[in-house]
Structure formats: structure tokens, C-alpha cells
Amino acid sequence: MAMKELYARLKALFPLGELTEQRKDLAFVTVPAEHLRATILHLRDKEGFTHLVLLTAVDWLEEGRFQLTYLLNNRQRACDIGLRVMIPRDAATMEGIHDIWPTAATYQRELREMFGIDFPGSPRIEEDFILEGWNDIPPYRRDFDTLKYAQENYSERPGRVTHDPETHMRLQLYPGSKP
Amino acid sequence: MKPELMKRMVKGPDGLEFEVEPLRDYYCEAPPTVMPAAYGKIVEDLFNWARSESIWILGFGTGCGAIEMRPLMTPRFDAYRYGVQWRPTPRQANLFIISGYLSTKTLKRAIRAYEQMQNPKYVIGLGSCTINGGMYWDSYNTIKRLDDYLPVDLYIAGCMPRPEALLAGFMDLKKLIRAGNGEGANQYAENFAWYKENQKRVIHDWDMPDYNW
Numbered sequence: 580m581a582m583k584e585l586y587a588r589l590k591a592l593f594p595l596g597e598l599t600e601q602r603k604d605l606a607f608v609t610v611p612a613e614h615l616r617a618t619i620l621h622l623r624d625k626e627g628f629t630h631l632v633l634l635t636a637v638d639w640l641e642e643g644r645f646q647l648t649y650l651l652n653n654r655q656r657a658c659d660i661g662l663r664v665m666i667p668r669d670a671a672t673m674e675g676i677h678d679i680w681p682t683a684a685t686y687q688r689e690l691r692e693m694f695g696i697d698f699p700g701s702p703r704i705e706e707d708f709i710l711e712g713w714n715d716i717p718p719y720r721r722d723f724d725t726l727k728y729a730q731e732n733y734s735e736r737p738g739r740v741t742h743d744p745e746t747h748m749r750l751q752l753y754p755g756s757k758p
Numbered sequence: 759m760k761p762e763l764m765k766r767m768v769k770g771p772d773g774l775e776f777e778v779e780p781l782r783d784y785y786c787e788a789p790p791t792v793m794p795a796a797y798g799k800i801v802e803d804l805f806n807w808a809r810s811e812s813i814w815i816l817g818f819g820t821g822c823g824a825i826e827m828r829p830l831m832t833p834r835f836d837a838y839r840y841g842v843q844w845r846p847t848p849r850q851a852n853l854f855i856i857s858g859y860l861s862t863k864t865l866k867r868a869i870r871a872y873e874q875m876q877n878p879k880y881v882i883g884l885g886s887c888t889i890n891g892g893m894y895w896d897s898y899n900t901i902k903r904l905d906d907y908l909p910v911d912l913y914i915a916g917c918m919p920r921p922e923a924l925l926a927g928f929m930d931l932k933k934l935i936r937a938g939n940g941e942g943a944n945q946y947a948e949n950f951a952w953y954k955e956n957q958k959r960v961i962h963d964w965d966m967p968d969y970n971w
Contacts, residue, residue: 712963
């Protein structure tokens with residue numbers, strides 16, 4: 580119930596998208612990119628969502644969009660709200676929130692490296708984060724073929740076999756049965 | 759290349775300006791050389807026996823396999839009773855256990871650590887990740903075959919191998935060394951160009967000297 584009330588209060592202030600109630604204490608709401616900063620500041624200062632749990636991205640390749648998820652936590656009321664922001668996939672850029680929570684800078688560096696989403700002005704955004712000397716498209720993008728990349732770059736030891744678990748177990752348990 | 763590795767002018771505390779070229783000044787450029795056995799068979803056999811009884815491991819956990827070494831260095835499995843112990847620096851160790859998957863970023867550090875160890879030195883590949891990639895067979899940043907990059911003396915299979923398997927592996931390594939087959943460092947020196955080529959193929963930002971002991 581509390582989440583619905585919160586949503587109603589927020590909706591009066593910002594043009595929000597739909598609400599998804601995952602659990603009693605966890606809900607997701609879609610926010611337009613240009614209203615994200617104001618919504619976050621309102622949630623932090625007026626609604627008690629003082630803690631950034633995580634910032635992550637989803638690649639909606641077919642729709643040509645990235646979804647950024649900002650998960651905020653209200654310690655007092657023990658509930659979380661996730662803010663979904665849809666941004667275009669081409670030349671993906673988003674305003675940083677590292678001045679609201681300094682820890683966000685680390686997430687933003689990771690997103691820039693793994694998804695290629697730029698956050699101009701974020702501290703050390705240009706530096707390598709986990710990958711060093713990466714020379715392909717960002718690896719968490721869904722059009723990146725990780726198997727192909729591994730086969731092209733890392734030598735294989737011959738003799739590796741893969742069994743389909745179902746067929747393998749059937750032949751183990753019932754030898755001679757038809758596959 | 760990182761700015762701290764570039765050739766540059768430095769002003770000392772006494773006001774003198776001098777040129778610093780870190781890759782040349784701080785590291786050795788000479789490639790490793792093959793060290794043939796120095797004495798006759800009887801003496802070398804004695805040396806090899808002594809080497810096999812002093813296996814000092816570099817405490818560098820590269821992957822999840824490092825967790826298997828904790829019960830070994832504590833009373834439950836107590837590897838120290840076999841003359842096996844862990845050391846904090848490459849200079850003091852002669853066995854490098856690659857404990858599990860090795861990302862290309864860690865591979866760079868592993869190569870540096872291996873090259874800083876003193877001869878004779880041995881490498882054990884622990885877990886299926888070092889053998890054929892294991893569950894990281896399709897990963898975009900994990901090598902699949904350790905012996906392309908470092909001379910491996912012994913593999914211990916499993917995902918993960920139990921501490922007992924490691925103890926059995928140490929016993930096998932001792933047999934190898936006693937038989938005079940622990941020649942990894944010489945193999946590395948002999949095939950140095952091949953190893954470097956393989957290493958540079960996966961490490962794209964090679965910002966260190968080719969040999970840095």
C-alpha cells in the first residue's frame with residue numbers, strides 16, 4: 580500500500596511512467612531521463628530514500644534502447660524503489676548522479692566500459708575500469724558475441740566434449756535406449 | 759602506455775634535472791637464459807631432492823581456487839608438514855599455483871610475478887579453468903589454456919579440486935622434481951619468443967618490459 584501512496588505523491592510532481600510492484604517493499608517506476616535528477620533529489624531529501632543500492636543497465640537490443648535502473652533504499656521504512664530510465668541505444672549518454680552519491684561514479688565507470696553508456700563529467704570516466712586494452716564493442720551489449728570473441732582470441736585445447744545433460748543421463752541410466 | 763612509464767625529464771630534490779626512462783632504468787631488458795645443470799648427476803640428484811622438499815608457494819590467488827589453499831595452510835590439512843609453505847612475495851617463492859580461472863588482466867600480473875620468481879621455479883595449474891577454460895570456455899576475458907602463456911609442470915583437475923587433491927599434486931610435483939623434470943624455467947627461457955607472442959596476443963595494452971625481473 581505504501582508504495583502506491585508514494586507513487587501517487589510522486590505522480591503529482593513528476594510525469595512518471597507505469598508502476599511495477601515487485602514485492603510489498605520493492606517497486607519499479609519509469610522516469611523520463613530529463614526528470615531523473617529531480618526525482619532522485621526529491622526521493623532522497625523528502626521521502627527518505629537516502630541510499631543508492633545499485634545502478635545498472637539492461638540492453639533492450641530489439642527496441643534500440645538501454646534501460647538504466649537506479650535502485651534506492653529507504654532505511655527507515657525498509658523499502659526499495661527502482662527508477663527505470665530509458666535512453667536511446669545509439670550514442671548512449673546520460674547525466675551522471677555522482678554529485679548526489681559519490682559511489683555512483685564507480686557504477687558509471689563500469690557502465691561506460693561494459694555497455695558503452697557515457698556519463699560526461701563523471702570522475703575518471705575515461706580510465707579503464709575492469710578491462711584493460713579492450714578493442715571490441717563493449718562486452719555487455721547484447722550484439723557482442725562472447726563465444727565468437729573467445730574462439731578468435733583464446734586458444735583452445737583440443738578434446739573438449741560437451742554432453743547434452745538429458746541425453747547423457749538417459750544413456751547412463753537406461754543403456755541402449757533411443758536418444 | 760601509462761604516463762609514469764614514459765621517458766621524461768625529472769627534477770631531483772637537489773635541483774638537478776635528469777632524464778628517466780622507466781622501462782630501461784628500472785627493469786632488466788635481457789631475456790632469460792637457459793641454466794644447464796651445473797654439476798654431475800649425483801650432486802644434481804641431491805640438489806633436486808632438496809628442492810623437492812622445499813616447495814614455497816607464492817600466495818597469489820587468481821581465481822576461486824585460492825579458497826582451497828586456506829584449509830591447506832591451516833591445521834586441518836596442514837601442508838607445512840610436507841615442506842610446503844606460502845610466501846608473500848615472488849622473490850621468496852618457487853612454486854606458482856594458478857588457482858582457477860585467469861582473466862587477461864590477472865594474466866598480466868601473473869606473468870610479472872612468475873618472471874620475478876627465482877630459478878628453479880615451478881607452475882601448477884589448479885582446476886579445469888586452467889586446463890581447457892572450464893566453465894569460462896566462452897568468456898570474453900578469460901584464457902582457456904594456461905600452458906600457452908606459462909610453462910606448466912602439473913595440472914590438478916577438478917572444479918574445484920579438494921585440498922586432498924592438492925596434497926596429491928604436491929607429491930607428484932616432488933616426484934617430478936626429484937626425477938629432474940622440473941625444468942619449467944628453462945623451457946620458458948628456451949621458448950621465450952613463443953611465450954611472449956602468445957602473451958601479447960591476449961594482453962592488448964602491453965605496458966611493461968618484455969622481461970622484468
